[in-house]
Amino acid sequence: MRAQPSLELGQHQHLTLTPQLRQALALLQCSSQELDQEIAQALADNPLLEAVEPEPEPESAAQAERLDRLWAQPARAALPDDLPEPGQPLSLIDHLLLQLHTTRATQRDCLLVIRLMGELDERGYLEFDPAALTAGLPPELEVEDEEWRTALRLLQSFDPAGVAARDLPECLRLQLRTRADEWPTDVLACALRLTDHLEELGAGRWGRLCEALACDRVLLDAAHRALRCLDPRPAGAWQTDPIHYVVPDVLFHRAADGWRVSLNPAVEPRVRLNPELVDGLAGQDLSPDLRDRVRQARSLIHNLDQRRQTILRVAEFIARHQQAFLESGVGALRPLTLREVAQALELHESTISRATRLKYAQTPWGVHELKFFFGTVVQTRSGDETSALAVQALMRTMLASEPAGKPLSDMRLAQLLADQGVVIARRTVAKYREAMGVPPASMRKARGQADA
Structure with missing residues (x-):
């Protein structure tokens, strides 16, 4: 049987996203910072658009004034003219280069x-064999492995102590040797050997450690x-990442x-259509390109x-649901x-997800992402429902008051919650504890004993 080409007519239904709908979905998902970038790009691309400063409504003028005091930045004119410009912080590489120039190398x-300095990670570690860098150098240099080891020893002798270590144990050993005069000889020797047993140390296996050491x-x-110590x-002291402040998109405030x-x-x-340009174009036969720009602007x-409107509707529903x-x-x-x-707003779940992504609310209890108000259901013995975050808050209160020498186990926490x-099950308590960044009871006990 041979396949023969043929033509057929058929009707099919499928959903197609128009450019306008794609733009609406993209704008809804944007954070306030991302939205600023999108608006700036649109203003640069389309001369028919112009930015507009919102004017407070007469009945909310007092509220607008209060918001201005909360969020407005101090004017530059209020600052003295003779303030010095802030200096650039010294980087780790600069700090190491200054020390290198004082040597007789x-x-x-x-x-x-210097080649090794360029391979340090954000912790100050060098996580590979320096000899592996030979392949990236010109062959005529003919660098021997012993030369790399010499360069590494020189770099590891610099401040901060522990820099250029290949792993955590080596980092600790470098610092111990640099500060050797701070501890008795037997303590220093034991601490050096202890760096090879960090896993047992973290788990608080004291008996095994005493036997091994x-x-x-x-x-x-x-x-x-x-x-x-x-x-x-x-x-870490040379990390100069900029601080990013969260400005809330939504404000929850109490009314009468x-x-x-x-x-x-x-x-x-x-943004709005530039009224002068729009008036000048009125009654004219617009070119296809200009008509397209008007359509894009609108x-x-x-x-x-x-x-x-979507963000406001979602926030209003959250305020009604989370009044407690x-x-x-x-x-x-x-x-x-x-x-x-x-279901309540007659929107799709994906729309709600986009409307709450990276959108923040100012509440009496701090600034929270709108997604913070969504959580899994936890049944109580009385038949009521609570959220997982509420249970974690209760656990946090219990852990804050636990005895120093006898931390609460997951099983004990489950009993206290009951x-x-x-x-809830013990494994659920363990999951919530891990989400809170709290170590197990054995590790908390080990830390308490060490601090004592």
């Missing part, structure tokens, strides 16, 4: 040390205290008849307004899902 050794518990505790990230929600005008960019304005949180704090958070909001009507 040959030019060849200096070049190798052939020492008693008193000497082991002294060696442990010595290690705790060291810095596992020697380059309950809680109100408003959009923060400080992060709400507004589409952007419409989609920005739709974005504002607004009144009492995290412990009163109620469970909430994207589906519940989508006494308060929250019945």
Whole structure:
């Protein structure tokens, strides 16, 4: 049987996203910073658009003035003219180069040390064999492995102690040797050997450690205290990452008849058609390119307004659903899902997800991402429901008051929660504890004993 070509007519239904709908979805997902970039690009590309500063409504002038005091930055004119310009912080590489220039190392050794400096990670570690860098150098240099080892020893002798270590144990050993005069000889020797047993140390296996190191518990505790004085990230002091501040998109504030929600005008960019250009084009036969620009401008304005309305509707629903949180704090958070909001607002779950992504709300209990108010349902013994975040807040209170020498195990935490009507499994308690960044009871006990 041979296949023969043929023509057939058929009808099919499928969903196609228009450019306007794609833009609406993209703008809804943008954070306030990303939206600023999109608006700036649109203003640069389309001369028919211009930015507009929002004007406060007469009945909310007092509120707008209060918001201005909260979010407005101090004017530059208020600063003295003779303030010095802030200097650039010294980088780790600059700090190491200054030390290198004070040595009597040959030019060849200096070049190798500088090559090693360029491979340090953000912790100050060098996580590979320096000899592996030979392949990236010109063959005529003929660098021997011993030269790399010499350059590495020179770099490891610099401040901060521990720099250019290949791993954590070596980093700790370098610092111990640099500060050897701070501890008795037997404590230093035990601490050096202890760096090879960090996993057992973290788990608090004191008996195994005493046996492996052939020492008693008193000497082991002294060696442990010595290690705790060291810095596992020697380059941490040279990290100069800029601080990013979160400005809320939504403001929750108390009113006489309950809680109100408003959009923060400080992060709400507004654009409009340039009235002068629009008046000049009125009655003219526009070119296809100009008509397309007008269509794009109107589409952007419409989609920005739709974005504002969607975020405001979602925030208003959250305020109604989470009134107990607004009144009492995290412990009163109620469970909430994207589906519940989508059904109530007659929107798709993906729309709710986009509307809450990287959008932040100012509440009486701090600034939180809108996704913070969504959480899984936890049943209580009385049949009521609470949220996982509320359970974690309760656990945090229990852990804050646990006995120093006898930390609460996951099983004990589950029992205490059950006494308060929250019945969850021990493995669920462990999952919540890990999400909170709290180590197991054995490690908390080991830390407590070391601090003592």
